[in-house]
Amino acid sequence: MTFDYDLVVIGAGSGGVRAARMAATYGAKVAIVEEFRVGGTCVIRGCVPKKLYVYASRFKDQFDIAESFGWQVDASFDWPTLVAAKEKEISRLEHAYASNLEKPGVEIIRDRAEVTGPNGVRLVRGGRDLTARRLLIATGARPFIPEIPGAEFGISSNEAFDLPALPRSILIEGGGYIAVEFATIFAGLGVDTSIVYRGDCVLRGFDEDMRRGLEAGLTERGIRLIYQTTIASLAKPGDDVLATFSDGVTAPFGAVMFATGRRPNVDGLGLETAGVKMGPDGTIVVDQYSQTSVSSIYAVGDVTGRAQLTPVAIREGWYFAETVFNDNPLAVDHSLIPTAVFSEPEIGTIGLTETEAATHGDIDVYVARFRPMQNSLSDRTERMVLKLITEQDGGKVLGVHILGPGAAEMIQLVAIAVGMGADKADFDRTIALHPSAAEELVTFKAPSYIYRNGHKV
Structure with a gap:
């Protein structure tokens, strides 16, 4: 049987772009279909603009300590300037991504695609059918919006980058890295910021010292933390958004943002038509080589739910191309992934948390807490935390956790x-x-404390 393409990729985000480019480099005839902008969440409305906004928000801290180093600073901030500069940069990156696809011969089709079978794709706007020897689903994920009355009055991270003006105040629901990063951004830009979270501390699943250290840092920056509460409903009786909490309290905010997780972009893709097996949470079930239950269909990135991180999607896309188009089977190891949270203070972590490591056997824990040197001439009291977790008696390093300036780079x-x-x-x-x-x-030199037989000593 002949096909129009060797590979059709649906979704031009980080994973899809890498897979398409590598497959074309290995001689495959490739088309990539994207209904929005080339670059996906990371480049257009995720990692890249977020980090740019984080940089913008951190100037406030720098200005605060500048006087202790002899500087006199009189600064003001202009939101439209930042938004315009961000747009210029992501447009540049989008062009670069498209150019890198075109160089090896990938055809970029700007349309919405639906799967019609194991080897078929239909272009919705163009009304054209394509066939391919293999299909790759790389459609990523989208912000989850709770189904509550008035949810339409809230925003997600997608809209937060392009608000027409900074709100006077903002309420962010969620306790994950997206919530704390955007809280850092808005607070640093002068917005009265609150976080509401159903748990008892932000960053569930991270090491406890990192969680509590970040909690203290957010509070020091004036961010209010409302725990064990959720938003029950929203209303907009005037300019402000009125939030009603699960405990019955109501309060007005200039804006309300949902950072309540992300869901795979599979709605309307037609995967059920091809018989692709799905997980209960809507993710696409794949094996170690990113192959679905249908032998001709693969999936990489956030849509698989394995690890929602850009570098992971890129690696999965690369290894897919190596496996399928270069006869070099490679499986991504998802067991040891470095992670950063670009909050303020920043967090960098890899390996097991202290709680996790203590369940694996006897361990030694080394902890250092101190004021960052950049704050030593000022009256700032924030502490940096570095934690090293090893097997007993100085054995294998099981986890490293860092809170403070430069944590991600370290x-x-x-x-x-x-x-x-x-x-x-x-x-x-x-x-x-x-x-x-x-x-x-x-x-x-010596452990700060140890665990023996599951007990902290």
Whole structure:
């Protein structure tokens, strides 16, 4: 049987773009279908604009401590300037992504695609049918909006980047990394910011010292934390959005943002037509090589629910192309992924949390807490935290967790050592770089405390 293409990719985000480009490099005839903008969530309305806005918000902290270093600062902020600069940058990146696809011969089709069978795709707007030897679903995920009365008066992270003006105040529902990152952004830009979360502390699943350290940092920046509560309904009787909480309290806010998780973009894709097996949460079920229950259909990235991180999607797209189009079967290891939270203070983490590690056997825990040097001339009291978790008696490093300036950059490099199976002696052999915060990781002399037989000693 002949096909129009060797591969049709649905979704031009990070995973889909990498897969399409690599497959074309290996000689495949490839088309990629995208209904919005090339680059996907990360480039257009995720990681990249978020990090740019985080940078913008951090100037406030820098201005606050500048006087202690002899600077006199008189600064003001202009929201439209930031939005315009962001748009210019993501447009540049979108062009670069498209160019990188076109160079090896990938055809970019700007339309919505629906799967019509194991080898078929229909272009909704163009009314055209395509056939391909293999299909790759890389449609990512979208923000989840709770089904509550007045939900339409709230926004998600998608809309937050392009608000016509900064609100006087904002309420953010959620306790994950998107919630705390946007709280950092809005508070840093001068918006009266509150977080409402159903749990008892932000960042569920992270190491407890990181959670509590971030909690203190958010509070120090004036962010209100409302725990064990949710938004029951929203209304808009005037300019403000009126939020009614699950405890019956009501309060007005300039804007309300939902950061309540993300759901896979599978609605209307037609996957059921092809017989693709789906998980109970709407994710596409795949094997270690990203193959679905239908042998000709694959899926990578957030839509599979394995790890909703851009570098993971890129690696999955790359390994898909290697496996299918270069006869080089490769499976992504999802067990050890470095993660950063671009909040303020920042968090970088890899490996097991203290709680998780303690269930695996006897462990040693090393903790350092100190004021970052950049704050030493000011009256800021915020503490930086670095934690190293090892098997007992200085064995294999099981986890590293960092809270404070530069945490993300540090954890990326630490991840190399942890991924190679380094033990405490390997860290100890490394000569410290002074003065730096990271030197604490290689100068621990004795555990701060230990766990033996499941008990903290």
